[in-house]
Amino acid sequence: MTKRLLASIHDVGPRFEREVDQLAGQLSRILGGPKFAMLVVADHWGAAPLAESKAFHVRLRQWSDAGVEMFVHGWFHKDVARHSGAASFKARHMTAGEGEFLGLSEAEAAQRMADGKALVEDIIGRPAAGFIAPAWLYGPGAQAALANSGFALAEDHFRVWQPASGRVLARGPVITWASRTRGRQLSSRLVAGLARYGLHAAETVRVAVHPGDTTVPALIESIEATFGAFARRRPAGRYADLLAAA
Structure with a gap:
């Protein structure tokens, strides 16, 4: 089993x-070079x-x-x-107004993609690596649009997959941090600390950071410790490696 670390920086612009x-x-x-993805x-x-x-171009x-x-x-x-049911819960508790693709129709999602x-x-000047929805949240319209989007890869909280075929290429939670409240800062640091010890057996480990993380020194310290812990045991790879191994 080839173990890999996939790192990403969100909200690039x-x-x-x-x-x-x-x-x-x-x-x-930490990773020995620009061995990470950017989400634009x-x-x-x-x-x-x-x-x-x-x-910026x-x-x-x-x-x-x-x-x-x-x-x-x-x-x-x-x-x-405007959301209802499960989507309303996700919009309210899993993000702070950031789930752009949670409530879009298929046509609108396809156009924005x-x-x-x-x-x-x-x-x-080259193909994009793939598509990742803001807050990793996809509504039915976005899911349908993805299948015909031409993107090679997509990602949510728990998997990476090929949109055209639906084939899952990697499973497991994304390690990330939340900066908007003190409670979320503390809980995300706790989860990251547990993950540093509990996810070493995973084939693919995904770690994502956001611009807001830079405003909280304790989060930057946690990010340093988390990437360091995984990078000592596995190389930083590329999402494209998942396609090559499929």
């Missing part, structure tokens, strides 16, 4: 350029249009040329849909 730089530097140091948002909350930031192309995998991570990231794919691929 001009709105969080300083925070992304900090996280990219930290992960590069086209226009975060409608306040940071990537299409208009030519300087250059940064993305440089990272991509260095080997960083680029995923499309929604268009706005913000969720403005296509537009995001075209934008990112035009900037980096």
Whole structure:
């Protein structure tokens, strides 16, 4: 069994350029180079249009040329849909208004996926690595749209899969942190600490960081310890490795 570590930086875009730089530097140091993915948002909350930031285009192309995998991570990231049932619970408890693809129709989800794919691929000059919905939340419309999206990979909280075939390529929870309340900071640090000891037997370990993590020194320390613990036992790989091994 080939063990691998998959690292990712979420919410990449001009709105969080300083925070992304900090996280990219930290992960590069721990992992021995730019051995991580970036999840790119086209226009975060409608306040940071990537299409208009030519300087950030250059940064993305440089990272991509260095080997960083680029995923499309929604268009706005913000969720403005009205939900009911299970979707309402997810929207209220699993994210703070960030589940953009939880309540979209198939047509709207497909359009945003296509537009995001075209934008990112035009900037980096190569195919996007895949699609990962904001907050890892997919409604029925998004799930249906993904199957015909042309993306090679998709990811949620518990798996990585091929959208066209539905074939699951990796299973297991994503280790991540929450910064918006003290309670969530403490609980995410606790979970990360347990994962550092409990997930070493897993074939694929996924660890994701967000710009907000940089605002809490205790989270940065936990991120350092978590990546360090796994990197000592397994190499940092690429999501594309999952396709090669399939």
